[in-house]
Amino acid sequence: MKIRYITALATLAVLALAACHDSDNTPTVQYPENAAIWTALGGDAGAPVGVKTIIGDAVTGLVSDPVTAPYFAAVTSNTSNSSMAHDTVARLEACLNLQFDALLGGPYTYPGPVTVSSDVDSQPEMCQDMTEAHNDVGVPGCVFDEFMVDLVATLQKDLPAADFAALTSTTNGTYELTAPNAAGIPVGTKFQYSTVPILFNLRGTITSATPSGPVYLPPTVAASCAS
Ligand code: HEM
Numbered sequence: 491m492k493i494r495y496i497t498a499l500a501t502l503a504v505l506a507l508a509a510c511h512d513s514d515n516t517p518t519v520q521y522p523e524n525a526a527i528w529t530a531l532g533g534d535a536g537a538p539v540g541v542k543t544i545i546g547d548a549v550t551g552l553v554s555d556p557v558t559a560p561y562f563a564a565v566t567s568n569t570s571n572s573s574m575a576h577d578t579v580a581r582l583e584a585c586l587n588l589q590f591d592a593l594l595g596g597p598y599t600y601p602g603p604v605t606v607s608s609d610v611d612s613q614p615e616m617c618q619d620m621t622e623a624h625n626d627v628g629v630p631g632c633v634f635d636e637f638m639v640d641l642v643a644t645l646q647k648d649l650p651a652a653d654f655a656a657l658t659s660t661t662n663g664t665y666e667l668t669a670p671n672a673a674g675i676p677v678g679t680k681f682q683y684s685t686v687p688i689l690f691n692l693r694g695t696i697t698s699a700t701p702s703g704p705v706y707l708p709p710t711v712a713a714s715c716a717s
Pocket of ligand 1: 558561562564565575576577581582585586589616617618619623624627629633634635637689690692693696
């Protein structure tokens with residue numbers, strides 16, 4: 491749950507819009523090391539369409555996986571068309587689209603502003619960083635691990651095999667995966683592109699974002715959950 495102050499957000503959004511462009515107004519590429527992935531996905535014209543499909547499928551998978559779904563109940567039950575207290579599904583998808591457009595090497599920056607046309611809140615809305623976005627979700631380690639297994643499965647299903655192979659390539663890898671995981675990737679593995687390790691390495695940030703600690707929602711129980 492997030493208290494959002496409209497005026498501050500509007501000011502922030504204007505500032506963020508200014509920040510996403512460099513001095514000659516060229517959009518900033520936050521992860522230039524992944525530019526080849528963006529090109530392979532279709533570049534500025536085609537890649538956002540592919541990312542939208544991936545995010546749509548990933549969210550559908552997460553809200554139907556019995557382990558992760560309970561943590562999204564405040565979002566899926568939010569029929570207010572306002573993301574003031576909890577995200578609407580449309581806001582969640584809009585922010586995930588911006589984040590993955592940036593992570594996959596596009597001319598985007600996360601956090602940043604998004605327009606959520608179905609929300610009644612003042613537009614654009616400002617997406618939050620990973621600590622603030624998850625500060626009341628209480629994500630336990632094992633649930634984060636399940637989320638990542640689901641996400642990788644969606645990427646493998648939706649991406650052409652060559653693009654998935656490139657995204658997960660360890661050839662001349664320099665971007666290190668440092669977080670424990672349930673995807674069978676040894677800690678210390680170095681990837682050619684930074685997208686996958688950046689996502690897995692968010693484990694510590696997201697599982698420690700809630701000050702009161704993890705919340706174990708059935709079927710997840712503390713006893714069998716890696717923290
Ligand atoms: C690398 C992993 C993850 C990434 C990249 C990610 C990314 C995001 C993004 C971009 C948002 C929207 C932020 C905003 O609206 O400003 C968000 C919100 C949210 N995420 Fe995650 N997330 C991750 C893991 C998880 C996990 C493991 C769970 C729970 C199983 C989760 C549950 C949620 C919920 C419930 C919200 C909405 C919070 C609210 O508005 O009340 N996320 N996440």
